[in-house]
Amino acid sequence: MQVQQPSMADRTPIGGAAPGWRAPTATAQVPPRRAPAQEGSLDLLEQFGTRKVVRRGHEFYAAGDPARFCYRIVSGCVRTVGLDEDGRRQIAEFLLPGDLFGFDSLDVHHLSAEALTDTVVVCYPRCAVDALAEQHGGLARRLRDLIRRNLRRAHEKMFLLGRKSAGERVAAFLLEMAERTAPGGAGATCVALPMTRADMADHLGLTIETVSRTMAQLCRDGAIASGKAGTIVIRDREALESFGANTRH
Amino acid sequence: MQVQQPSMADRTPIGGAAPGWRAPTATAQVPPRRAPAQEGSLDLLEQFGTRKVVRRGHEFYAAGDPARFCYRIVSGCVRTVGLDEDGRRQIAEFLLPGDLFGFDSLDVHHLSAEALTDTVVVCYPRCAVDALAEQHGGLARRLRDLIRRNLRRAHEKMFLLGRKSAGERVAAFLLEMAERTAPGGAGATCVALPMTRADMADHLGLTIETVSRTMAQLCRDGAIASGKAGTIVIRDREALESFGANTRH
DNA sequence: CGGCGCGTTGACGCTGATCAAGTTATGTGG
């Protein structure tokens, strides 16, 4: 396991005036996105946020680290990773601009969080989060609901991993990424996939080869097309939605 | 999907006298258990709790129901179930005496909860939970941590489903059940398995046959022995812990 | 140029699903 602790020196107070964290760097292919309404209203926290940049491949925290900070992604992409002693890896989620992470750990992180691309985050001290939540029932409620939503997504992923075929998993993943980057998009949607095939495989409980083959199949079927530099285009959403359902009969 | 709503008539205030619910039927092998320390201290809630009995095979709530109540199990055993349109099923967790459930749903339950055996619960109105949490930061914090623990367990299960062999899944499940019913137990431990093979299969992402075969193998290896009426005995914990690790090399 | 990371494609085999009996529990009505 890599244990590169990125320098803390680039953390700067956000204190006063205009939010300076509005995506100055354009490193990531993933465009900055407004936080969705249900997660956006943790405004009370903003005054405690500090900006931080983590370079591609580096960790925000490792499994086992004390949970001292929570994060909101401004730009870039992050994965949360579980590793076991044999080197087997499970990626719990990919996080995109607007997403929050680190809020659902107990005192100690049980997964590590790693930057897939150069990533800009706002970073909230855990003690500030807890203190604010102690005083403001509304914030506590929103935090609770945030973790609840994560739990619901985890349950959906358990279903995916336990009960769906390789084709269904890949198709569902692509649709999920599409929905997250362009909510409600209907026609041909361009989806950025900033992660490697290995990342997708470790997220979907498959191997690199199976992911690759499945996507090739989807291309042949005309459901998707491969765009430039880690993007795909969804051409036929319905084909994607029903893909692999026939595999398990 | 079965939509039997058990009668609400058998709900009675908890205040009263001797618990007449001490397992009249011998279906439930799971003995009552004290709530573990970290979950037990939701004491503020107790005054709002009402007792309720749900018979084996009946639902506490269905997926899609508004989340009006949360529950603590007094005796019995519960499963939380996700179902899809094809009839594929995923059991997120099995819940034992002392366990809490229903706390991690948003406004609407996304899984259904069904009694595996005749089950006695204490039932807390969601509005009371929320109102109390609004006023008592400490309670809110404990609720948050409760949901966080559930999320961590969900992540561990994602790892199990995505990355472990059939043997490892079954072995891990038996060890988990052992740990939950007899924490820290060292020697030969007797473990109640109040669920069917189909339940185990739908929890572990396997088929009935594979579960059955794997347990037969474990018996042959002397790691476990089958006891009476849905119980097994763990004879060799280390053999169990390393079982199936060789299968995937 | 050559090494390296990443992705693709093919051949083959194994784990676990599927199909099919058959046996043992569980429950029900006589």
Place this chain on the structure above:
DNA sequence: CCACATAACTTGATCAGCGTCAACGCGCCG
């Protein structure tokens, strides 16, 4: 209490989805 029906479990034979191993192409960078 037994007879019967049904659910739950076990075991075997066969199959296929996906993993494994291997080779190769491509873009990037020193």
